[in-house]
Amino acid sequence: MIDTAQAFFEQLAERGYEPLLHSISGTIQWKIQDAGNWFVVVKNGKLTTSRNMVQADCVCECSKEDFDRMVMGKQNPTTLYFQGKMKITGDLELAQVFQRLFPDESLSGGEQGKKESR
Amino acid sequence: MTMSDRTISVLEGNNFVVSDLRGDIDASPTEPLGLFAWDTRFLSRWLLTVDGQRPNVLSTDDLDYFYVQFFLVPGTGTIYVDADLSIIRKRAVGNGFHEDLTILNHKDQPVDLKVRIEAAADFADLFEVKDALKKKGEFYHRIENDRLVLGYRREKFTRETLIAASSRADIDEHGLSFQVHIEPHGEWTTCLEVVTGLGGFGEYHQETTYGHGDQRARSNVKMNLKKAGEAIPRLSSDWPSLQVTYGRSIIDLVALRFYPMTLPGHALPAAGLPWFMTLFGRDSMIASYQALPFSSNLAIATLRALAQRQGTRIDDFRDEEPGKILHEARFGEMTAFEERPHSPYYGAADVTPFFLILLDEVERWTGNAELVRQLELEARAALRWIDEYGDRNGDGYVEYSRRNKETGLENQCWKDSWNSILFADGTLSRMPRATCEIQGYVYDAKVRSARLAREFWHDPALADRLEKEAAELKRRFNQDFWLKDREFFALAIDGDGRKVDSLTSNIGHLLWSGIVDEDKAEAVVRHLMGPRLYSGWGVRTMAEGEGGYNPIGYHVGTVWPHDNSFIAMGLRRYGYREEAARVAMNMLEAATYFKGRLPEAFAGYPRELTEFPVEYPTACSPQAWASGAPLLLLRAILGLEADGDHLIVDPAIPSMLGRLELLDIPGRWGHIDAFGRGRVDTT
Numbered sequence: 001m002i003d004t005a006q007a008f009f010e011q012l013a014e015r016g017y018e019p020l021l022h023s024i025s026g027t028i029q030w031k032i033q034d035a036g037n038w039f040v041v042v043k044n045g046k047l048t049t050s051r052n053m054v055q056a057d058c059v060c061e062c063s064k065e066d067f068d069r070m071v072m073g074k075q076n077p078t079t080l081y082f083q084g085k086m087k088i089t090g091d092l093e094l095a096q097v098f099q100r101l102f103p104d105e106s107l108s109g110g111e112q113g114k115k116e117s118r
Numbered sequence: 119m120t121m122s123d124r125t126i127s128v129l130e131g132n133n134f135v136v137s138d139l140r141g142d143i144d145a146s147p148t149e150p151l152g153l154f155a156w157d158t159r160f161l162s163r164w165l166l167t168v169d170g171q172r173p174n175v176l177s178t179d180d181l182d183y184f185y186v187q188f189f190l191v192p193g194t195g196t197i198y199v200d201a202d203l204s205i206i207r208k209r210a211v212g213n214g215f216h217e218d219l220t221i222l223n224h225k226d227q228p229v230d231l232k233v234r235i236e237a238a239a240d241f242a243d244l245f246e247v248k249d250a251l252k253k254k255g256e257f258y259h260r261i262e263n264d265r266l267v268l269g270y271r272r273e274k275f276t277r278e279t280l281i282a283a284s285s286r287a288d289i290d291e292h293g294l295s296f297q298v299h300i301e302p303h304g305e306w307t308t309c310l311e312v313v314t315g316l317g318g319f320g321e322y323h324q325e326t327t328y329g330h331g332d333q334r335a336r337s338n339v340k341m342n343l344k345k346a347g348e349a350i351p352r353l354s355s356d357w358p359s360l361q362v363t364y365g366r367s368i369i370d371l372v373a374l375r376f377y378p379m380t381l382p383g384h385a386l387p388a389a390g391l392p393w394f395m396t397l398f399g400r401d402s403m404i405a406s407y408q409a410l411p412f413s414s415n416l417a418i419a420t421l422r423a424l425a426q427r428q429g430t431r432i433d434d435f436r437d438e439e440p441g442k443i444l445h446e447a448r449f450g451e452m453t454a455f456e457e458r459p460h461s462p463y464y465g466a467a468d469v470t471p472f473f474l475i476l477l478d479e480v481e482r483w484t485g486n487a488e489l490v491r492q493l494e495l496e497a498r499a500a501l502r503w504i505d506e507y508g509d510r511n512g513d514g515y516v517e518y519s520r521r522n523k524e525t526g527l528e529n530q531c532w533k534d535s536w537n538s539i540l541f542a543d544g545t546l547s548r549m550p551r552a553t554c555e556i557q558g559y560v561y562d563a564k565v566r567s568a569r570l571a572r573e574f575w576h577d578p579a580l581a582d583r584l585e586k587e588a589a590e591l592k593r594r595f596n597q598d599f600w601l602k603d604r605e606f607f608a609l610a611i612d613g614d615g616r617k618v619d620s621l622t623s624n625i626g627h628l629l630w631s632g633i634v635d636e637d638k639a640e641a642v643v644r645h646l647m648g649p650r651l652y653s654g655w656g657v658r659t660m661a662e663g664e665g666g667y668n669p670i671g672y673h674v675g676t677v678w679p680h681d682n683s684f685i686a687m688g689l690r691r692y693g694y695r696e697e698a699a700r701v702a703m704n705m706l707e708a709a710t711y712f713k714g715r716l717p718e719a720f721a722g723y724p725r726e727l728t729e730f731p732v733e734y735p736t737a738c739s740p741q742a743w744a745s746g747a748p749l750l751l752l753r754a755i756l757g758l759e760a761d762g763d764h765l766i767v768d769p770a771i772p773s774m775l776g777r778l779e780l781l782d783i784p785g786r787w788g789h790i791d792a793f794g795r796g797r798v799d800t801t
Contacts, residue, residue: 020430022495076433078461082454084274084317093426096380100430 004068005030008104009038013049020100021045028094029056035064040098058090060098073103125151130184130212130327131377132156132388132395132449133314139178141188141207141217142166145240150247153215153279155314157396157450159247160214160279163238164312166207168192168221168231173205183373185210203229212327214279214314220307223300233296235310239279241270243450244393245458254455259291266294275454276317284309284330350412351783353752356776356796359710366714367748370740371409371416376402380426384419387746390718390738397423397447397462399469400532401742403476404680408746411753411783414484421477421489425496429464429503434521437465437530441503443473445527458525465527466534467508467518468556470500471563478566481574482760485786490574501567501584504560510550514594515611516560519550531556532681533624533659533673537666539610540674542619544665547612554607555624557595558631564588565632596635605641607634621645621661623681629688639692646685647697654725655708656682656701662722669722676734679705679716680743683750690754695770699798702751703772709748716744756780756792763787769794774801 009030012018022045030038039050062070066085069075077099080086088095127136133155137143143151143164153161166173173190180186187208191201204222209215223229241253255272265282266289285308287294300306309330353364375385376397387409388394389401403424406417429442436459437445448460459465474497481490490497508516520526528536531553539547564584572581599607601617607625608617625642628634634642645651650661656677660667669675682705689698708731709716718741721732756778757768765787771778773796782789 019495023425023492073431076436076456076461079454079456082275082449082461084276093380096426103431 003035004071004107005032005035005038005064007107008071009040009049011104011106012040012047012101015047017046018042018101019045021047021097024094024097026057026091026094027054028098029054029059030067031059031061032067033061033063035067042094042098056090058088058092058094058098060086060088060095062086070102071104071107073108077102125149126178126180126186127392128180128184128186128209128211128215129373129391129395131375133211133213133215134392134395135161135209135211135215136392137164139188140166140173140175140190141178141186141209142172145247147248152242152247153211153312153314154244154392154395155214156316157244157448157453158277158314159242159244160239160277160314161237161312162240162242163236165236166190166205166219167234167236168203168205170232170234183369184212203231208331210328210332214312216328216330216332217310217312218307218330219310220305221298221300222305223303226302228302228304229298229300231298231300233298234293235281236293237266237268237279237281238292239268239270241277241451243452243458244448245450245452255451261289261291264289266291272451272455274317275451276315277451278315278317280311280313280315282311282313284311349782349784352781353779354781355778357774359714360706360775360778363706363709363714363716363748364752366709367745368412370715370745371405371413371742374405374740374742374745375416378419378423381419381423384422385416386419386423387416387742389743390741393738394741396449397427397444399424399443399445399466400472403469403472405742405746407476407479408680408683408743408750410479410483411758411785412749414480414486414784417476417480418484418486418489421473421480421493424469424473425493427462428496428499433464435459436461436463437521437526439464439503439507441470441499441501442507443469443500445469445530459522463526465520465522465530467516467530468532468553468559470503470508471516471556471559473497473500474563474567475559478570479760481570483785485763487574490570494575497567497570501564504563508560513552514591515552515598516556517550517552517611517613518556519613535672537671538659538673539612539618540620540660540664540666541616542621542664547610547616547618549613551610551612551618553610553624554595554599555627555631557591557599558628558633561588561591561595561633562631564591592633592635595633596638600638605638606645607638607642620664620666621651622664623651623657623659623678623685626657626681626685626688629692630684631688632691634692636692639694643689643692643694643697646689647700649724653677653722654704655720655731656705657685658722660722667722670732670734672719672734675722676719677722677731678719678744679708679747680750683747683754686751686754690757690770695757696798696800698754699770699772700800702755703774703798703800705751706748715740716747717741718744752780756794758783758792760785765790765792767792767794770798771796772798772800 025043028040135153136151145151145162152159171193176189190205202225206220208218258269260267269278298306376388387405389398402420406420429438442464444462445466447462452458453460518530565588568581568584571577609620609622610618660674666674686698686701711730717733719734759766771794775796779793781791
């Protein structure tokens with residue numbers, strides 16, 4: 001069985017550039033309970049990921065189950081945050097823009113959450 | 119602040135307090151009073167008693183939109199007698215509120231008093247304030263560090279109200295009590311701090327932004343429209359009421375600023391006080407557009423905040439689609455738990471083209487090329503939305519039909535009440551609906567985006583394509599929407615392909631957007647200024663004589679100031695200078711009946727029947743796009759247009775205004791003065 005979070009960040013790293021993140025620059029730390037930390041360093045959409053601790057501009061923290069549900073399109077990131085189940089500290093603009101990457105279509109499939117045109 | 123007969127409101131950002139004239143809060147389903155922040159009521163009860171009696175009010179003074187003073191005397195329970203005590207409450211709102219409570223003893227004898235503040239919080243979502251719904255979570259309280267904490271928890275969602283006083287208080291779960299001794303001619307004073315806490319959500323505020331006696335925030339200093347660097351143009355005329363209305367509009371737009379958490383240090387116009395203190399695609403952009411010649415910061419912040427939240431996926435619940443600009447963002451419990459779709463909700467079909475229009479207009483006025491480049495991808499996504507999702511059936515027009523059939527909006531145009539899109543016989547049109555003004559916006563958006571593509575995105579192929587599409591849209595629109603026998607444009611084409619044939623104010627927006635063929639403009643203007651649409655105060659949303667017409671129907675007969683400000687601009691665009699001056703003057707005259715603060719809408723009764731404009735009974739005042747209307751009307755009569763590095767001034771001023779001057783209009787030209795003399799007879 002594939003690890004959703006790992007697959008999500010690995011695919012992101014492979015893309016190397018994500019136009020949906022073109023407007024932001026900074027380091028986002030994903031602190032996923034029972035799955036550890038991922039760091040995404042973005043510079044105007046160009047990005048690298050790593051698992052080594054670095055100083056983050058924005059920290060997003062949630063459970064592994066909730067993270068997977070966001071990736072799969074079963075949980076909206078904004079309402080997860082509003083419900084208090086995802087903690088965000090630091091630069092909220094980074095988190096606001098990063099949430100565009102959910103769900104990950106290649107991992108979720110299905111019409112809901114589909115990003116490309118019909 | 120705003121005062122009605124029985125309530126007073128003060129606000130800052132999306133924090134606001136609605137109380138009675140004593141300063142008390144005693145909420146009920148019919149009296150939606152309270153301290154509200156982030157769409158949640160953090161105090162539903164805040165009652166002051168002195169020796170068990172609620173005071174009587176002497177006067178209530180508003181000093182600023184965030185600051186109010188209440189002058190009270192002890193209640194006797196019976197009739198007013200000469201008081202020997204004065205009670206003064208001074209309240210400043212911001213991250214909750216700060217209240218200075220002072221009691222003056224006017225007697226020669228010392229007094230001992232029991233002063234009590236009763237406090238309770240129901241943590242109602244704004245959506246449930248009037249419904250008194252049963253809460254799904256649990257309430258709790260604790261007393262810690264000399265403060266009372268009222269709390270509400272639903273799973274991990276927590277909201278807390280923290281209440282503390284600067285002098286010693288006996289604290290219980292229902293409030294704070296003070297044993298007060300005051301010497302002859304002495305005084306006693308305490309500060310009450312009420313702080314709103316949002317667990318895990320943004321900043322968890324630990325203090326208010328005001329201190330004892332403050333009329334000025336001590337931290338979190340907000341961008342001020344009046345601040346140096348963005349001075350507001352100075353206005354003068356021979357008609358004093360105009361200065362009153364102008365000043366009121368500016369102050370209200372300052373008061374209505376909303377500070378998105380994702381754009382620190384930036385403010386944009388919220389839609390209205392008290393129930394719409396949040397980001398709206400339509401209202402925030404329209405008010406920004408209206409204010410652009412006076413202050414460009416609002417528009418820039420609005421564009422950036424909307425771009426951040428642009429739709430990226432298909433989501434039926436939120437009516438979200440890739441490239442779509444949002445309709446409304448909310449932050450309360452019902453939104454959090456997806457009982458309402460406002461996280462954010464995307465149910466609006468006109469705002470995506472409007473986003474492109476505003477982006478172009480901002481560049482024209484400010485020369486901010488950087489913004490146009492920063493938002494290129496969002497602008498391109500908006501253009502794609504128009505063609506791929508906005509045009510649902512591939513007929514070349516943008517039509518709407520909600521994805522969210524339960525809690526979504528049926529009408530996704532500015533006339534968003536369910537019964538606004540009616541045939542002339544009063545029957546309801548069918549979904550999906552392509553309303554005419556949206557096609558006008560799309561036309562204008564494509565023409566303007568072509569300029570942006572050519573000049574800033576270095577994409578002449580896109581520019582050519584957009585211009586071709588715009589021209590084709592205009593050609594087809596003037597055939598498909600035109601009602602030959604009645605000589606105006608249909609309100610919409612409905613899902614059965616029928617022309618929705620009511621005569622409405624929407625045709626004025628068509629002039630504004632430029633989609634109307636020159637040879638049809640004269641007939642459109644004749645209808646706009648004719649007695650069926652024109653009430654004498656302004657253009658009605660729907661013409662008298664249509665089946666659905668109702669002079670007090672929300673979108674089917676009332677007169678809306680923002681609607682008329684766009685119509686005045688449309689009249690100018692097609693060269694109808696005198697008609698534009700008349701629309702502007704009549705609306706500015708209407709404003710004098712509201713002390714310069716135009717309401718969201720007023721009744722469509724003929725002017726000669728009522729002699730004064732009858733306010734539509736709406737809960738929201740001020741409303742941003744009504745506050746912005748006089749600003750756009752000023753632009754219309756001064757004929758202000760940005761043209762390259764120049765500001766064109768081409769006045770057509772109502773003679774009632776006499777000499778009109780607007781000095782130091784900011785823009786890419788630096789600062790320019792505009793003035794002219796009233797020569798257009800509008801009586």
